[in-house]
Amino acid sequence: MILPNNVIGHHIKSLQATTSTLLRGGRGNMGTPEPIMPEKMLVLYEHEACPYSRRVREVMTHLNLDYESRPSPHKGHVYRDELKARAGKAQVPFLIDDNTEDQILDSQAIIDHLFANYSKNGVTPERYQAPNGDKATVINKAASVVSMMRGVKAVHPDKNQARGRPDEPLHLYGFEASPFCRLVREKLSELEVGFISHSVAREQIEDIGAFGMRLGLGKYKPIKGGKREHVMQEVMHGKLQFPYLIDPNTDTQMFESKDILDYLEKTYG
Structure with missing residues (x-):
């Protein structure tokens, strides 16, 4: 059943999205305050409910990288046809990195590429490795189940294709594990609307919280010189x-x- 976006429906969808976050054990929450941002924007073909795309997005948050998301859900055409032409098949995730002239189809290969080029030590941490091949774990697949009604396929592909892409991509600020950000990404995936994903990872324990409350006491202060401070001051105006x-x-x-x-x-x- 597809839930309406009324108050009750939104609360239920928020609880479902929170379940995905809990199943992932906190991945996609924390990240570096000083990311190594590539000169040219990374491009990621993906869709929200794909467990392999989720692995890559979790690393994007960990490294606090911005990227252009080109949602390519099942039944879609706005980006999916382009994906098939570029990658040779309609499989996600697919990363284009014009900084290194790489085009990568396998999620573990994408993750290794991101750590090699945009982390301080250039090594993929063990928790982000898939020693048994590029396979989604049972927990990761379970996290996708609650999104299967949203974000997995285009809701009206003919209309999406007729509309085409917005003249300019939308900009979404958030982080992978936020259940509220997840709901927005699901909708963008259904509508096949491309956007720039600005990762704003939690950088310190004081950033952790929910429903407007944080663990830290007193007035909130982001890490000085960090990405959150920049977004807070320059984008969200305090x-x-x-x-x-x-x-x-x-x-x-x-x-x-x-x-x-x-x-x-x-x-x-």
């Missing part, structure tokens, strides 16, 4: 809340996942 969507096509900036979902459906649905 506020720090996720998800945060910027749509340059309509000059729209907004917080709150439910409001963003309503906006996306109205504008691109």
